[in-house]
Amino acid sequence: MLQVFPDVKGRFGDFGGKYVPETLMGPLQELEDALDQAMEDQAFHDEYHHVLEEYAGRPTALTYADKISDYLGGAKIYLKREDLNHTGAHKLNNAIGQALLAKRMGKEKIIAETGAGQHGVASATVAAKFGLKCKVFMGEEDIRRQELNVFRMKLLGAEVVSVSSGNGTLKDATNEAIRYWVANCEDHFYLIGSVVGPHPYPRMVRDFQRVIGDESKKQFLEVEQELPNRIYACVGGGSNAMGMFYPFLEDDAELIGVEAAGRGIDTPEHAATLTKGAPGVIHGSLTYLMQDDNGQITEPYSISAGLDYPGIGPEHAHLFQTKRVRYESITDKEALDALRLLTEREGIIPAIETAHALAQAFKEAGSMSKDETILINLSGRGDKDMATLMEHFEEEV
Amino acid sequence: MLTKTSFQGKLEKTEDLFIPFLVAGDPTPSMTIAFALRLQQQGADVLELGVPYSDPLADGPTIQLAARRALDAGMSLRKAIELVPQLRKHGLTIPVVIFTYYNPVLRLGHDQFFELLEENGVEGVLIPDLPFEESEEIRGQAESKDIEFISLVAPNSEQRIKQIAENAKGFLYCVSTLGVTGGENKMTGESLAFIKKVKEYSPVPVAVGFGVSTNEDVKIVREHADGVIIGSKIIRLIENELDKINSGEKSGALKSFSNSIAELVK
Numbered sequence: 316m317l318q319v320f321p322d323v324k325g326r327f328g329d330f331g332g333k334y335v336p337e338t339l340m341g342p343l344q345e346l347e348d349a350l351d352q353a354m355e356d357q358a359f360h361d362e363y364h365h366v367l368e369e370y371a372g373r374p375t376a377l378t379y380a381d382k383i384s385d386y387l388g389g390a391k392i393y394l395k396r397e398d399l400n401h402t403g404a405h406k407l408n409n410a411i412g413q414a415l416l417a418k419r420m421g422k423e424k425i426i427a428e429t430g431a432g433q434h435g436v437a438s439a440t441v442a443a444k445f446g447l448k449c450k451v452f453m454g455e456e457d458i459r460r461q462e463l464n465v466f467r468m469k470l471l472g473a474e475v476v477s478v479s480s481g482n483g484t485l486k487d488a489t490n491e492a493i494r495y496w497v498a499n500c501e502d503h504f505y506l507i508g509s510v511v512g513p514h515p516y517p518r519m520v521r522d523f524q525r526v527i528g529d530e531s532k533k534q535f536l537e538v539e540q541e542l543p544n545r546i547y548a549c550v551g552g553g554s555n556a557m558g559m560f561y562p563f564l565e566d567d568a569e570l571i572g573v574e575a576a577g578r579g580i581d582t583p584e585h586a587a588t589l590t591k592g593a594p595g596v597i598h599g600s601l602t603y604l605m606q607d608d609n610g611q612i613t614e615p616y617s618i619s620a621g622l623d624y625p626g627i628g629p630e631h632a633h634l635f636q637t638k639r640v641r642y643e644s645i646t647d648k649e650a651l652d653a654l655r656l657l658t659e660r661e662g663i664i665p666a667i668e669t670a671h672a673l674a675q676a677f678k679e680a681g682s683m684s685k686d687e688t689i690l691i692n693l694s695g696r697g698d699k700d701m702a703t704l705m706e707h708f709e710e711e712v
Numbered sequence: 713m714l715t716k717t718s719f720q721g722k723l724e725k726t727e728d729l730f731i732p733f734l735v736a737g738d739p740t741p742s743m744t745i746a747f748a749l750r751l752q753q754q755g756a757d758v759l760e761l762g763v764p765y766s767d768p769l770a771d772g773p774t775i776q777l778a779a780r781r782a783l784d785a786g787m788s789l790r791k792a793i794e795l796v797p798q799l800r801k802h803g804l805t806i807p808v809v810i811f812t813y814y815n816p817v818l819r820l821g822h823d824q825f826f827e828l829l830e831e832n833g834v835e836g837v838l839i840p841d842l843p844f845e846e847s848e849e850i851r852g853q854a855e856s857k858d859i860e861f862i863s864l865v866a867p868n869s870e871q872r873i874k875q876i877a878e879n880a881k882g883f884l885y886c887v888s889t890l891g892v893t894g895g896e897n898k899m900t901g902e903s904l905a906f907i908k909k910v911k912e913y914s915p916v917p918v919a920v921g922f923g924v925s926t927n928e929d930v931k932i933v934r935e936h937a938d939g940v941i942i943g944s945k946i947i948r949l950i951e952n953e954l955d956k957i958n959s960g961e962k963s964g965a966l967k968s969f970s971n972s973i974a975e976l977v978k
């Protein structure tokens with residue numbers, strides 16, 4: 316049964332829980348109580364869905380990618396267009412939900428971590444919209460490769476805090492956000508951007524992202540009269556994938572999560588957490604993570620800032636262990652090729668994160684039959700990645 | 713009422729405890745031994761031996777940097793535990809508490825972890841990211857090996873204070889202010905009331921840590937709690953000596969470290 320997870324201890328099977336310093340146990344309980352109340356309040360749901368429609372522009376479209384489908388010569392490929400969501404990615408769905416909850420709890424200040432900058436932009440956006448003060452923690456390296464999003468956040472009135480520890484990426488930004496929260500939890504709401512962190516975050520973020528899967532299911536049934544055979548989503552922390560998969564968990568559709576293989580899973584430079592990691596604790600949750608033999612967390616690598624993370628949400632660890640979801644990994648190069656293909660054939664420039672899901676689906680589509688169907692979660696648009704794409708493609712274009 | 717504390721019978725005192733913290737291997741294992749002995753000379757009652765970790769969530773910049781130095785020099789959970797017999801060989805007699813984040817313990821496996829602790833004569837263990845609700849199994853294992861599992865309690869633990877304090881072993885680590893290690897110690901009326909409340913429930917000495925960095929702080933804590941825990945400040949004192957250590961003036965470094973500690977806890 317779907318509703319069983321997480322249990323009262325915040326566990327998805329063997330994974331999840333609250334592995335945090337004692338000072339965070341109080342704030343997490345306060346959050347859980349407020350969340351439970353809100354989720355039972357019809358007025359809260361109404362307001363959340365109203366903002367999604369009237370402000371974010373939902374429901375997002377389901378697009379039949381006929382040119383790519385013909386080109387690959389196999390399954391019919393559909394795209395769930397989260398790139399058309401306000402601010403350009405699925406991240407806003409969750410930011411709206413949590414911002415409404417923060418307001419309900421009387422917290423006027425929010426903090427957030429960000430990798431690609433999409434969650435930072437979404438947080439800065441809801442802060443502007445709902446009159447909250449916003450501080451975004453971002454790794455030094457990510458600030459460099461996602462320059463445009465840094466400027467967007469600042470324009471929206473947020474403060475961007477540069478984090479230089481580790482590789483200066485999402486893991487380090489998350490560490491710093493948690494440390495800041497420990498010291499300021501009385502009046503700050505920590506708006507986590509993915510289905511990671513201690514209970515109740517993985518559940519909360521999933522529940523604010525399931526709108527993707529709920530809409531997709533309805534839209535797909537309308538056009539195809541049956542559910543897709545396979546559903547693909549990229550996995551960093553795992554929020555767009557969890558949001559898409561969750562409403563389909565009890566259906567027959569095969570679910571495929573795609574991690575970043577960076578320069579290859581046989582090199583040390585990748586972010587393929589489930590493929591290459593081992594169970595352990597990261598950012599307050601028992602899940603899979605990339606670590607060495609001594610239990611030290613190792614530094615991940617991916618061309619895409621949003622997938623460059625050594626952990627993964629605990630519910631994914633559970634779905635991996637129980638084999639309900641198949642997890643694959645895609646290299647930087649494969650992702651860039653898929654990005655080019657979608658751009659040229661369909662006139663849609665996806666985010667590099669998203670391109671990982673596309674690449675895996677494109678690999679498999681050709682060997683499927685023409686009456687089979689594929690649904691890909693197009694988690695975000697590629698505008699933020701122009702600087703990186705220019706480095707790679709400028710000479711060719 | 714305070715019952716006699718134990719650490720396998722090695723800690724008889726129940727008040728005025730001085731509990732320093734060192735990061736194992738910062739800057740080298742042999743310097744850790746030398747610093748530990750100086751701390752014992754200056755009246756330390758228990759040594760908290762920190763295992764460096766890549767992502768120490770409860771720690772501020774000072775301990776993060778120390779951990780980095782120690783990791784770069786090759787320290788690990790296993791090596792930190794194996795340092796304990798070395799400390800003994802050089803004359804350390806006070807109980808040692810291994811302070812480690814949970815992930816290295818999980819990687820090793822609970823059973824192997826406790827075997828190592830036992831084999832190497834470790835008296836206590838503290839895992840800052842394993843709160844009461846998640847530590848049932850480990851507390852049981854610690855008890856069966858007669859190793860004290862040190863619990864933490866914070867001002868915002870609220871209704872959990874009673875449960876945590878009543879089950880405390882060894883000493884109870886009272887986090888005096890919200891925040892990570894190395895901040896400022898803001899002993900307000902509120903924190904004093906909190907310490908008082910914790911003492912009502914705790915059968916073991918209540919020691920206060922986080923941000924204790926001046927002799928003044930030490931004196932205030934002594935007045936209200938049974939012990940004082942000093943971490944980041946000691947690391948900073950070690951940092952002050954790094955140049956001397958690197959240029960081979962080890963004994964000068966140790967001497968000035970000792971003097972600073974004496975000043976701090978006088």
Ligand SMILES: Cc1ncc(COP(=O)(O)O)c(C=O)c1O
Nearest residue numbers: 433551552553554555621694695
């Ligand atoms: C467009 C896009 N897709 C995917 C992700 C990865 O996050 P998650 O796995 O939580 O969906 C990000 C993260 O920044 C993103 O911006």
